[in-house]
Amino acid sequence: xxxxxxxxxVFFIAVVAMFNLPGLSWSARKSVLLGASFxxxxxxxxxxxxxxxxxxxxxxxxxxxxxQARSNRRKPWLIVSLVANLGLxxxxxxxxxxxxxxxxxxxxxxxxxxxATFDILLPVGISFYTFQSLSYCIDVYRGEVRVQKSLRDYLxxxxxxxxxxxGPIVRYHDFSAQLHTPRRTTVDGFTLGLSLLLIGLxxxxxxxxxxxxxxxxxxxxxxxTVDTASAWTGTxxxxxxxxxxxxxxxxxxxxxxxxxxxxxPDNFRSPYAASGFSDFxxxxxxxxxxxxxxxxxxxxxxxxxxSLLTLRNLMLTMLLGGLWHGAAWTFVAWGAFHGLMLVLERxxxxxxxxxxxxxxxxxxxxxxxxTLLGVLVAWVWFRAPDFTHAAQIHAAMFxxxxxxxxxxxEAKIAWIAFGLMWSMxxxxxxxxxxxxxRQRGAATLGLIWATLIVAIVLSPGVSxxxxxFQF
Amino acid sequence: xxxxxxxxxxxLVLSATALIALERHWRGRGYTPIIVxxxxxxxxxRAKATATPDALVFLGASRTLYAIDRDTxxxxxxxxxxxxxxxxxRYPLATLRDLxxxxxxxxxxxxxxxxxxFAAPSxxxxxxxxxxxxxxxxxxxxxxxxxxxxxxxxAVIARSDFSLLRSAVRAWNDEGxxxxxxxxxxxxxFGHIDFERxxxxxxxxxxxxxxxxxxxxxxxxxxxxxxPQVEAANGWVRAIQARGGDVIFYASPTSGxxxxxxxxxxxxxxxxxxxxxxTSAKTLFALDVPALRDFPLPDDSxxxxxxxxxxxxxxxxxxxxxxxxxPTKPKTEAAMRPLxxxxxxxDGGT
Numbered sequence: 001x002x003x004x005x006x007x008x009x010v011f012f013i014a015v016v017a018m019f020n021l022p023g024l025s026w027s028a029r030k031s032v033l034l035g036a037s038f039x040x041x042x043x044x045x046x047x048x049x050x051x052x053x054x055x056x057x058x059x060x061x062x063x064x065x066x067x068q069a070r071s072n073r074r075k076p077w078l079i080v081s082l083v084a085n086l087g088l089x090x091x092x093x094x095x096x097x098x099x100x101x102x103x104x105x106x107x108x109x110x111x112x113x114x115x116a117t118f119d120i121l122l123p124v125g126i127s128f129y130t131f132q133s134l135s136y137c138i139d140v141y142r143g144e145v146r147v148q149k150s151l152r153d154y155l156x157x158x159x160x161x162x163x164x165x166x167g168p169i170v171r172y173h174d175f176s177a178q179l180h181t182p183r184r185t186t187v188d189g190f191t192l193g194l195s196l197l198l199i200g201l202x203x204x205x206x207x208x209x210x211x212x213x214x215x216x217x218x219x220x221x222x223x224x225t226v227d228t229a230s231a232w233t234g235t236x237x238x239x240x241x242x243x244x245x246x247x248x249x250x251x252x253x254x255x256x257x258x259x260x261x262x263x264x265p266d267n268f269r270s271p272y273a274a275s276g277f278s279d280f281x282x283x284x285x286x287x288x289x290x291x292x293x294x295x296x297x298x299x300x301x302x303x304x305x306x307s308l309l310t311l312r313n314l315m316l317t318m319l320l321g322g323l324w325h326g327a328a329w330t331f332v333a334w335g336a337f338h339g340l341m342l343v344l345e346r347x348x349x350x351x352x353x354x355x356x357x358x359x360x361x362x363x364x365x366x367x368x369x370x371t372l373l374g375v376l377v378a379w380v381w382f383r384a385p386d387f388t389h390a391a392q393i394h395a396a397m398f399x400x401x402x403x404x405x406x407x408x409x410e411a412k413i414a415w416i417a418f419g420l421m422w423s424m425x426x427x428x429x430x431x432x433x434x435x436x437x438r439q440r441g442a443a444t445l446g447l448i449w450a451t452l453i454v455a456i457v458l459s460p461g462v463s464x465x466x467x468x469f470q471f
Numbered sequence: 472x473x474x475x476x477x478x479x480x481x482x483l484v485l486s487a488t489a490l491i492a493l494e495r496h497w498r499g500r501g502y503t504p505i506i507v508x509x510x511x512x513x514x515x516x517r518a519k520a521t522a523t524p525d526a527l528v529f530l531g532a533s534r535t536l537y538a539i540d541r542d543t544x545x546x547x548x549x550x551x552x553x554x555x556x557x558x559x560x561r562y563p564l565a566t567l568r569d570l571x572x573x574x575x576x577x578x579x580x581x582x583x584x585x586x587x588x589f590a591a592p593s594x595x596x597x598x599x600x601x602x603x604x605x606x607x608x609x610x611x612x613x614x615x616x617x618x619x620x621x622x623x624x625x626a627v628i629a630r631s632d633f634s635l636l637r638s639a640v641r642a643w644n645d646e647g648x649x650x651x652x653x654x655x656x657x658x659x660x661f662g663h664i665d666f667e668r669x670x671x672x673x674x675x676x677x678x679x680x681x682x683x684x685x686x687x688x689x690x691x692x693x694x695x696x697x698x699p700q701v702e703a704a705n706g707w708v709r710a711i712q713a714r715g716g717d718v719i720f721y722a723s724p725t726s727g728x729x730x731x732x733x734x735x736x737x738x739x740x741x742x743x744x745x746x747x748x749x750t751s752a753k754t755l756f757a758l759d760v761p762a763l764r765d766f767p768l769p770d771d772s773x774x775x776x777x778x779x780x781x782x783x784x785x786x787x788x789x790x791x792x793x794x795x796x797x798p799t800k801p802k803t804e805a806a807m808r809p810l811x812x813x814x815x816x817x818d819g820g821t
Contacts, residue, residue, distance in 0.1 A: 006622075008611075191475040410640055412643070446485065460631050
């Protein structure tokens with residue numbers, strides 16, 4: 001089920017009503033949420049619900065064993081959890097990728113290997129719930145959280161439907177307190193949640209699906225040729241699409257949770273207003289970047305082993321972060337580019353600091369424009385079907401040609417929408433959306449809601465799957 | 472609490488006022504609500520084809536989509552459930568391939584196809600919908616679509632022509648009001664064309680322009696390039712027959728210059744008749760049936776919606792007359808045997 005479907009509207013009204021039934025105990029309300037979460041996930045592909053339950057149950061059991069073991073006997077349980085989770089991800093997400101690359105490597109040394117092919121469907125959201133479950137096991141191993149004895153509560157942590165399929169990736173210590181304190185829908189939570197849900201749906205339905213995707217899709221279609229104008233237009237449109245699609249989902253998730261009395265962490269903070277790549281990763285997909293920092297970068301040594309090791313750790317983290325997004329070398333290239341930019345930024349830190357002091361606010365803006373340029377260049381790898389097409393688009397972007405024709409009205413609207421979005425990111429660079437919404441009066445809020453509702457209803461185009469579902 | 476209720480009231484009043492005003496505006500300009508075809512609407516019917524044991528599945532392009540009258544089919548063949556999987560402007564072999572690969576499909580397929588439909592570029596025309604059905608359609612999407620049908624049947628503003636973006640693009644390009652469609656679908660995807668509202672000469676002009684572009688003859692497709700698709704389709708037919716289903720290849724009628732152009736493009740003796748000799752499917756060439764051959768086609772290709780019952784009756788008459796389909800449900804397995812034997816012998820009855 002997706003937030004932008006009419007099915008979800010009916011489903012969510014029923015869930016809110018049942019969750020708030022008078023006389024229902026907290027335990028029963030949690031059961032209602034778990035049942036709703038299973039229905040939400042199962043409505044996409046019922047058999048994969050069993051995979052989700054099985055995978056989470058294994059982690060819950062392993063964590064129990066870990067907690068019962070003496071501290072020097074915990075590691076085997078953690079290794080089993082790592083193997084189980086990463087094995088599951090490997091099978092469903094990277095199986096074909098590994099097979100194809102092994103086949104290519106063997107062919108290079110003259111071995112003709114014809115492996116069997118399996119038509120494996122990727123379970124939606126597997127990267128998200130696997131990482132969430134894995135982080136819990138690691139936290140239990142480290143002794144940072146108390147083990148959850150209730151299977152129902154643990155399944156609710158992993159499967160809580162607002163964040164189940166595309167994040168934010170929630171940490172157990174953030175969620176466990178909410179599981180122990182009875183919650184219900186409050187007026188404040190409902191008002192804030194509805195605002196966020198409508199903003200998220202606006203981002204997804206109006207901007208991502210109606211304005212940006214129809215412009216980006218044809219330009220990134222495999223086999224086509226592009227001129228300079230369309231290469232830039234397609235890249236800008238995709239930058240708008242991926243932000244509005246993914247941030248839209250996260251905003252809906254946070255909004256739905258708020259309407260049920262739960263708090264979920266922010267996932268985006270005006271990322272296109274980032275000045276520098278380290279700043280970008282403090283603003284883009286925060287729940288993943290902090291996950292990678294805490295469970296990959298720091299265990300690799302972080303910045304504790306000297307300059308060269310720090311740079312290596314940065315690169316490794318970003319390479320694996322790229323691969324997390326998809327089983328293709330183009331995603332690895334995307335991650336490698338971001339890693340390289342982070343490395344360059346780190347080695348140039350004194351020069352950047354000096355320039356910033358010299359230029360002040362102008363330096364921040366200049367840094368922001370350069371960062372945006374880099375982010376746009378990297379999005380081409382992220383979106384292009386292969387390196388050949390990515391290279392064509394990059395070449396068209398930076399080697400001007402005289403074949404560019406007039407751009408369509410749709411493309412012009414996409415440019416204007418991106419420009420407005422970029423301006424909004426700069427204006428909101430240091431603002432907190434939740435706090436801002438809480439401070440609005442009834443008239444302003446009513447006007448915002450009405451505008452969003454009208455725009456959403458009047459955008460009945462083709463419904464596209466959320467991009468991050470495939471990750 | 473007061474702030475939330477006031478905000479909600481303001482939002483509901485403002486948004487309802489704006490949407491109702493827009494709806495009234497477009498209705499006042501003569502627009503009516505229509506069902507918009509989409510992969511999920513098609514997938515609902517595709518799922519029905521598998522789930523219904525006595526499904527009578529109509530494959531093809533616009534000629535079948537807009538010509539078959541569901542009520543007539545149900546009245547004449549009450550033991551069959553008609554399912555419409557034809558798609559406007561796209562030949563049907565990808566869907567036939569998908570039905571063949573579906574171990575649970577046991578229905579009867581009426582596949583409207585001509586020589587061009589077997590050409591290599593036509594094979595995958597319906598594949599995007601098949602992919603959607605296979606990999607993206609879900610119980611949730613089905614429920615979404617069923618609710619959306621109700622909205623589209625009641626609101627003009629549910630059409631993408633009236634979306635914010637399309638309105639902005641029209642204003643930018645100074646395009647004027649949206650096109651008034653003269654063809655529409657019902658929620659089960661059975662289509663209708665009202666030629667009194669439409670431009671029946673447009674299709675004729677398009678064909679004439681194409682002929683002129685290619686010097687009076689549409690570009691030939693060599694037989695050797697055409698034949699592999701026939702062989703593949705024959706395999707799909709056998710797979711469906713092996714499960715108890717069946718396939719009828721049906722070349723629907725044309726008239727005027729289109730009839731001449733199609734015969735010139737894919738001469739029957741060189742293409743269709745050789746396909747007939749090779750296949751275990753039943754076959755029907757509409758021009759062999761006087762009632763279909765002489766059927767009025769305002770644009771030389773499609774049936775006006777007022778004529779749909781008559782056309783459907785003529786088609787069912789032809790199918791029943793040739794024993795391709797039984798007017799009542801066969802009582803026993805044995806009753807089906809003569810049809811199966813005839814089919815296996817490749818006697819298409821053309």
